[in-house]
Amino acid sequence: MALTLLIGVLIVTLIIGLPLPFCMGSAALVALLFLDFPIPLTIVPQRFISGIDSFSFMAIPFFLLVGDLMNNAGVTKRIIRLSNALVGHLAGGLAQVNVVSSMFFGGISGSSTADTASIGSILIPSMVKEKYDPAFAVALTATSSCCGPIIPPSIGLILYGVIANVSITKLFLAGYIPGLMLGGSLLLTSYFISKKRGYPTHPRAGIREVLVALRESFFAAALPFLIIGGLLTGVFSVTEAAGVAVVYTLLVGLVIYRELTIFDVFRTMRDAVVKVGTMMSIAASALIFAWVLTIQEVPQNLATTILAISDDKYVILLMLNLLFLFIGMFMEPKATLLILMPVLLPVLPPLGIDLVHFGIVIIFNSLIGLITPPIGIVLSLASKIGNVPIDKAAVASLPFLGAMVIVLIIITYVPAIVLFLPNLF
Numbered sequence: 001m002a003l004t005l006l007i008g009v010l011i012v013t014l015i016i017g018l019p020l021p022f023c024m025g026s027a028a029l030v031a032l033l034f035l036d037f038p039i040p041l042t043i044v045p046q047r048f049i050s051g052i053d054s055f056s057f058m059a060i061p062f063f064l065l066v067g068d069l070m071n072n073a074g075v076t077k078r079i080i081r082l083s084n085a086l087v088g089h090l091a092g093g094l095a096q097v098n099v100v101s102s103m104f105f106g107g108i109s110g111s112s113t114a115d116t117a118s119i120g121s122i123l124i125p126s127m128v129k130e131k132y133d134p135a136f137a138v139a140l141t142a143t144s145s146c147c148g149p150i151i152p153p154s155i156g157l158i159l160y161g162v163i164a165n166v167s168i169t170k171l172f173l174a175g176y177i178p179g180l181m182l183g184g185s186l187l188l189t190s191y192f193i194s195k196k197r198g199y200p201t202h203p204r205a206g207i208r209e210v211l212v213a214l215r216e217s218f219f220a221a222a223l224p225f226l227i228i229g230g231l232l233t234g235v236f237s238v239t240e241a242a243g244v245a246v247v248y249t250l251l252v253g254l255v256i257y258r259e260l261t262i263f264d265v266f267r268t269m270r271d272a273v274v275k276v277g278t279m280m281s282i283a284a285s286a287l288i289f290a291w292v293l294t295i296q297e298v299p300q301n302l303a304t305t306i307l308a309i310s311d312d313k314y315v316i317l318l319m320l321n322l323l324f325l326f327i328g329m330f331m332e333p334k335a336t337l338l339i340l341m342p343v344l345l346p347v348l349p350p351l352g353i354d355l356v357h358f359g360i361v362i363i364f365n366s367l368i369g370l371i372t373p374p375i376g377i378v379l380s381l382a383s384k385i386g387n388v389p390i391d392k393a394a395v396a397s398l399p400f401l402g403a404m405v406i407v408l409i410i411i412t413y414v415p416a417i418v419l420f421l422p423n424l425f
Contacts, residue, residue, distance in 0.1 A: 002036070003296045005034055006030070009030045020285070025289075029044060031292050032044070047291055052280050060155055066246055066249050067111050068272055069250065070223075072268055073259050074260075076105065086100060091201055096187060098119065098141055102115050103180075115144075116382050116385070124138060124382070140400065144183070145378055146404070151179035153172065153227055153241075154363070156337065157360075174357070175363075177421060178360055193399060220252065227245055282332075287338060289339055290342035302347065323340075324362055327340070328370075329375065333363075333370065354415060360411060361408070368408070371401065
């Protein structure tokens, strides 16, 4: 009875359009009222607070703030200039610049939406001006923005690390090779499409031009190395690294580039507070929802059901990939992680599935949901920027989705690729 009410209330509240924290919180509350054994409702606010009472969670608002500050500090245009100097001479020059810029920016912000808003607002109009198909420009911007959550620092990896109690430093290291594979697959796909359609190239940059672009973007591009270097040497934890990144970004924006004003800092902090409040309320309510599922023995029943189908870990990984691909079409990735991972985690170790490897696979999987309708948050944002109907953008994104699925299959069934850097260090 309680489990039926839990799922039913969640579905109904989602359909009528309530904010996600209210959907999950009200579903959990109703289920608790109809449990076979009484649980005092005072436990709800206790679980709400304890669910997000984690030192590692504090890294999330800092990294959100870093991405917004960097965007306002003139970093985006410097990264685009560097990318143009490096790959602008290839077929479909601006298409290649789009992908490389997203890879650079993803290593700074860790957010697909921030990447789409900043890179897309500049490059989509520029690509249309150079006679690129608007739907192609939108689709490429949306898919290349997915490099952000897999290339460290990554908010999704931090969430997973906290939920699964896995080293976030190992997850960061594990994300680099899949992130580069994703970027490389999008570069190849856009290259062949651009070659076929005759999209323009830019003149090859000379050594002097490349060095000038490197000098101008050096302080922005150095941030990911500062973060991962500090983590590997043990100088600071992930949360401390995020705090250092904020201070570094303020120095770069206010003192070095001098494009960030005090007014920008306060406005960015205000916007970051709103984003953090939204994210933390989702996290807290999702963890209450997952706790109710746990006391209803859903994880144990799920484990029994899965093992009844197969005990081969590769078959299980295929099933879980299909599950996350389907759910990703309808639910925001962070909410999916927060709801499903506490349920799935007990199933994985007995099957010999490495939790670091699984984290990268599932985060990568969730990226595909960012560009698959009907929700497709990032594709919707890029479509609004490019003023392109989302159905046309969805069709144009199919070759890039195909490239992403191929990379997903490779990293799912060749764990050594994902675990190479964590094992090396």
